Amino acid sequence: MGQTSKVVVVGAGVVGAACAFHAASAGLDVTVVDRGPIGAGTTSRGEGNVLLSDKEPGPELDLARLSRTLWDEAGEELGADTLELEAKGGLVVASTPEALVALAEFAARQAEVGVRAEQVDRVHDLEPHLAPGIPGGVHYPEDAQVQPVLAAAALLRAAMERGARWRTGEVVGAVTGRNGEITGVRTTTGDTLSAEAVVNAAGTWGGEVGRRLGAPVEVLPRRGFVLVTEPLPPMVRHKVYSADYVANVASGDAGLETSCVVEGTRGGTILIGASRERVGFDTTMNPAVVTRLAAQACTLFPFLRDTHLIRAYRGFRPYCPDHLPVVGPDPRVPGLLHACGHEGAGIGLAPATGALVTAHLLGRSWRGADPAAHTGLLPDRFLTTGGALQ
Structure with a gap:
């Protein structure tokens, strides 16, 4: 201009x-x-x-x-502290060997354009409290978080x-x-x-x-829920999410989709997401979504079964077709x-x-x-x- x-x-x-x-x-x-x-x-x-x-x-x-x-x-x-900017890195985990192959292929395409992506076989070295039996994942050291x-x-x-x-x-x-x-x-x-x-x-x-x-x-608005736990000692080191999160982000389906995302905050609370649904600007609390997100998070991190939720909030993501x-x-x-x-x-x-x-x-x-x-x-x-x- x-x-x-x-x-x-x-x-x-x-x-x-x-x-x-x-x-x-x-x-x-x-x-x-x-x-x-x-x-x-x-x-x-x-x-x-x-x-x-x-x-x-x-x-x-x-x-x-x-x-x-x-x-x-x-x-x-x-000031990084002013922003609460944390270069914590991300860990994407696969629940099956087939999902791990697809995740590795996705990461390889990203690496070709300069993204740092490191395949991980021993995910518990990065996140000791993950559920047993996870076959592997990909570590993204450049992922970060702000408040x-x-x-x-x-x-x-x-x-x-x-x-x-x-x-x-x-x-x-x-x-x-x-x-x-x-x-x-x-x-x-x-x-x-x-x-x-x-x-x-x-x-x-x-x-x-x-x-x-x-x-x-x-x-258009796409409603999402986030759950917040009571403050805990440091238990989750990275932003951790399941491989199906990527597919849900790109999906245009109108129905409810959930995929597990778990991360800690500086204050000790743990944030749990993520849901997506096209319901216009309806702000109604949906207990079924909260229940599904909590169950997925407990499957990924079993210690959460003994952790209290203190609140759930929702908002609207603005998306284009x-x-x-x-x-x-x-x-x-x-x-x-x-x-x-x-x-x-x-x-x-x-x-x-x-x-x-x-x-x-x-x-x-x-x-x-x-x-x-x-x-x-x-x-x-x-x-x-x-x-x-x-």
Whole structure:
């Protein structure tokens, strides 16, 4: 887009905060607007995954590899303790010899594009409390974790230290010029925020915000539950998940899918996921999902059978039909960029998304993000011959 200076970022989750941080760091005039508190949406419902291990080679893995580097840089700039950034590594385990063969083949494809993936025969050397009889797995030393809300707050605070502003309000429409270009947004508070560019980083509501700004994108909610145990001594060293997690992430099925993901936190609690189901924005607690997740976790780590759950929370992952985020300028409304649809990977992909959005705004590479290298994420991939997004 080239040296756009006045930018409005819609959304103060971790993706919006990362967009604001990078844009402000590049010297752009940034205003962040959200109808609620920082990180109150999907960001507050996530586990903080920074993963390479669950991604097939392609556009998302390319973005994830850049993001992994940028999370380390954010840790150096903002303080790893502030973000609760932990390079704990991931361990993907197979329950059968056949699943182990498939997992090894998947890891080999990732290794070909630069992901560090190490096949492990003695999984109990890495995780002593795993159930007996697991034939093996793959260790991903680059996998990491952050505390999502702390990370979003730190990125936004750093953006404000670089000159960004924060406004409360819900965006209800766009202000456009005579050629249809965006010149600002209108909010429920009656304000009009002028802008030369607007970034739609509204998470699960990205589709609705896009519609209000004249460029709808198909971002849909996918409900997920996470269980939290009582605090324990360190029992789980890595992010540990079963091999079928990868298939569930990529699935487009509407029905309930669960696959075991277990990890410890700095506070001693253990987080257990992950479920996915397409139920719209239904927030109903589903005890059957909680029961299934708990049973799967106990199968993987038997000591959990004697551990108390203290709560279960749920939220919505914003996903696109092709399971890739939408990042970049929308050709239908000059000046509008999307940064949404990350599904369950938004926390991990946030820094690279922010850098890539900033690169589009500047019209040049920024912090390792080159728009020419990430064309597979552009919104025009959904354009039909009639010029409308599918």
